[in-house]
Amino acid sequence: MTAAISPLEPFVDPTADHRVDRHVWAQTMAMSKRSVIAIIRQPALVVPSLVFPLFFAALGSSSFSRATGLPGFPKVDSFLALTLAASVIQGVLFGSTNGGAALAVDIENGFFDRLLASPTSRISILVGSLAGSSLFGAAQALFFTIVMMIFGVHLYGGIVGLLVIVVAGALIGLSIGAFLAAMALRTGSAEAVQGVFPLLFITLFFSSAFFPRETMRGVYRTIADINPVSHLYEGMRDLVIDGLSAGAVAKSLLIPIAIGFVSIPIALSQLRRRLKAL
């Protein structure tokens, strides 16, 4: 019977077609809720993803505040304003790693197999995990923006700019979370998922997230120019320091969506591969 069912279809009674959609939706919501609760219940994982970006922002604003007068720097009230977007991206990368690792832990401890043995939609397992990363990404974006506003950052993009930043946080969480979920499904190892983090960090570092591209030269500049994280960061940064513009909104939202167009199919293919291997 199993052979007749696509690996991604829910394991439900085929005679009950009219109830399938409702079941899948309910199961996806339940898995999403579980994913969010799993994040909240692990403060040891959550706190660093909130504290470290703020620490680096505080450090940068004190270390590099005099650099804002250098040629190539955009006109900005303070260095802290430049770090808001970088903090969001950095924090969401941290958080997404945790989401991927949580899925890997489910595989390691056999919970994933128990889910498969139950009449649960296969898609809902993946979507639930990604929903957790996405919601956490949105919460992080909101948190960093509020904290930095308390410390004097003026958000020129206003309420709409804030909304775009929060949605961008959710989309980054979703798209990067999909890469990490793919890694978790491929390897079934939380350690391997955590091992991806340095690669994400390198991607972040070889972008304009910490210093404007205009101040770089040589190969660093070339890498930063082609790194999509640079353009994502610059879109979000412009919402903070310049205000709303179509370009800034497009960069902030479309780049993570484009990344998601690559990462989500990869995650789905890895889910399919794992299910076929059973």
Added chain:
Amino acid sequence: MTASVLANAPSTRTTLFGASFGLMKRGLQRILRLPSAFFPALAMPIFQSIAFSGTFFAITKIPGFPTDRSINWFMPLGACMGSAFSGVGLGFALIGDIETGFFDRLRMAPAPRNALILGPLLTAWFRTVLVVTAVLVVGFILGARLTGGVLGLLTLYVASLGIATMATGWGLGLAFRFRDMRGAAVMQLGLFVSIFLSSAQTPLNVMQGWLHAVARFNPITNVLRLARQGFVGELTWSGSWGGLVAIAVMGALLLVFARRGLDALDK
């Protein structure tokens, strides 16, 4: 394996140095047997030197910045960070030994207690020399120049070994107290924070605000000044002695912290 290493050391009742060298040998064998555990400590400072000097290239243009080569500023930081992680890496390894029960067998071996501190310390020093040399090679390829003469290399190695000593004391002390992987997070966090709350990214005269107030009193600032002596101007005694004192005092305090942790484990 280590128990046999200790038993085969030069004298019948193992001497401090015999046992320590036995433990050091074991630590070095781990590099060959488990390179994945050492690789991050080697790769991370190289990456950091490259990434920081490229990303923050423009800060050399800030008036008062002591060098016009960002690699000259960030390479010694990378070397010190790598040395620090070489040190705390021994703390991670110790946690593993405690969890598997192997450390209990080491404690029962007829060897001086201090060897259980000195052995990992010697391993950390050896690893540090490897890391600093690798960082230097990459740094010179990327255009670093010695401005303070060849003695500048010596100050970099001394500062790096000093930081490795502090980190080893910190790592072992926490491993003896936590006895599980919770200690690893505290080790890394403490190290990270203490290094970055110093002149790690910019010199004191360039930084502003709260960080300046903290970095002025952070002993790591003096150690980094010592490390950078040969790369950001002339090598001077006034720029060196603070770092040497910081290494001596902090190194001694943190090794005592480790020894007291070992004593607490015995109780």
